[in-house]
Amino acid sequence: MNREQRSGGRVQWCLDAERGVRGAPVLWLICALAWLAAPAASPAQQAKPWEQIPIPPLHAFHPQQPKRIELKNGIVIFLQEDHELPFISGSVLIPGGSRDVDPAQAGLIDLYGQAWRTSGSEKMTGDAMDDFLEARAAHIETSGDVDSTALSWDSLKGDSDQVFALAMDLLFHPRFDAQKLELARQQEATGIVRRNDDEGDIAEREANNLVYGKNGPYTRQPELATIERVKLADLEAWHNRSLKGKLIVGISGDFDAAAMEAKVRAAFESLPPVTPQPARQDAFAGPKPGVFFINKPDVNQSNVEIVALGTDKRNPDRATLAVMNDILGGGFASRLFQTVRTELGLAYAVGGGFDLPYDHPGTLRVEVITKSASTVEATKASLAEIAGLNRKPFTETELKRAKDDILNSFLFRYDTPGKILSERELLEFYGYPADYLETYKAEVEKVTLQDLTAAALKYVQPEKLAVLVVGNGAEIKPGLDALNLGAPKPIDITIPQAAQPQGAVEKQQ
Helix, strand or coil: CCHHHHHHHHHHHHHHHHCCCCCHHHHHHHHHHHHHHHHCCCCCCCCCCHHHCCCCCCCCCCCCCEEEECCCCCCCCEEEEEECCCCCEEEEEECCHHHHHHHHHCCHHHHHHHHHHEEEEEEEECHHHHHHHHHCCCCCEECCCCCCEEEEEEEHHHHHHHHHHHHHHHHCCCCHHHHHHHHHHHHHHHHHHHHCCCCCHHHHHHHHHHHHHHCCCCCCCCCHHHCCCCCCCCCHHHHHHCCCCCEEEEEEEEECCHHHHHHHHHHCCCCCCCCCCCCCCCCCCCCCEEEEEEEEECCEEEEEEEEEEEECCCCCCCCHHHHHHHHHCCCCCCHHHHHHHHCCCCCEEEEECCCCCCCCCCEEEEEEEEEEHHHHHHHCCCCCCHHHHCCCCCCHHHHHHHHHHHHHHHHCCCHHHHHHHHHHHHHHHCCCCCCCCHHHHHHHHHHHHHHHHHHHHHHHHHHHHEEEECCCCHCCCHHHHHHCCCEEEEECCCCCCCCCCCCHHHHCC
């Protein structure tokens, strides 16, 4: 009699007892003894049906490329038909962002991104636009970023003509309103005075300052004084300037491509030739090695950022670095997570690697969140794992898992025509080839153990790392001197106050 048959017999005894057959108490006793006496299956004998599930190979990656149209004036249009649902969405990506603003007016792009939409256009105020769009479950939004600003919209197919016309009116005929600018300024000021509330935000911000330099094009932050200098005329001047750049228009959804092309051409073809953006000549020295500390006595944990200057997506080793990222700190199976969190139990969260921006060097960044008392131990363990990339050999298991993680992610990152369109717009914006996604996937598939070893030796330089700790100094025992990286250097994060008008000062006195 096999194990399943024995189990079936015991189950039947119990069922008989439960039904109240003669001798039920005895049967229950026999049932219990039988279960206890039966030999249990060893782990090797236990079935693992999930291991028998066949895993088919990934399909060939050939994303549905949008139709690209370049107008005579240099503006580029992408049209991506998608008839699955009756929706149409669009965007205009505009060159120029916070890195291009006078440092004395840092925060201008944030104010511009808010006030542009809330002010409305010549035909409709921002408040009236809210009501119009809400009644149609549609949206029109504006935003600003470090290197660009954007206008976006979406609606049901039946409302698309009206929403598109309103979006174009907002793009070409904005009406910047002084009250909306003041509202945006108040919201920005609230963010400024509260920017030191969260230790995670502090750590990320100040780590970037270590890598790129404080008040550089990628780190300058608005202050109360700089946003006060932004006037209505500055928003208007920025808008007029930015519209002269190479606009990238992307539209996806349930439409006929020929009819949509005619409509978009009518809106953009009459604009003057675009003004080319000069190539940026940014240079970064990277952080000074050592330990930097920000005391935050109202917390009981430490946020640790271990950083160095990295590289960008144009680097020929980008695929190898992506695979190495996954091995180092890309998930639950990564070296950092398995060692620092799982084996040693020193961190609530840990991970990181090289981020790869499109057009400027990124960072090598590892983040550790740990108890105050384990700050030094967790930091040492994380530094050891980073340095271990140059000492501990990579394995075939690690290589395969990392490749699978990256390649499988394509199924979710580019699983809709809209996502592919968004990526295609970015590639156009930064001057990458149209087939970048396909070639990148092929590069990942070709990465070898030898590639990983060479990349680690070339790009991972432990002696150039800076360690930033944001935490409660009184609770960090032992002190940060125990890291043996030199005396900790304090960082001042005091928020400068805006200068008060002379009349207000005299009134206070």
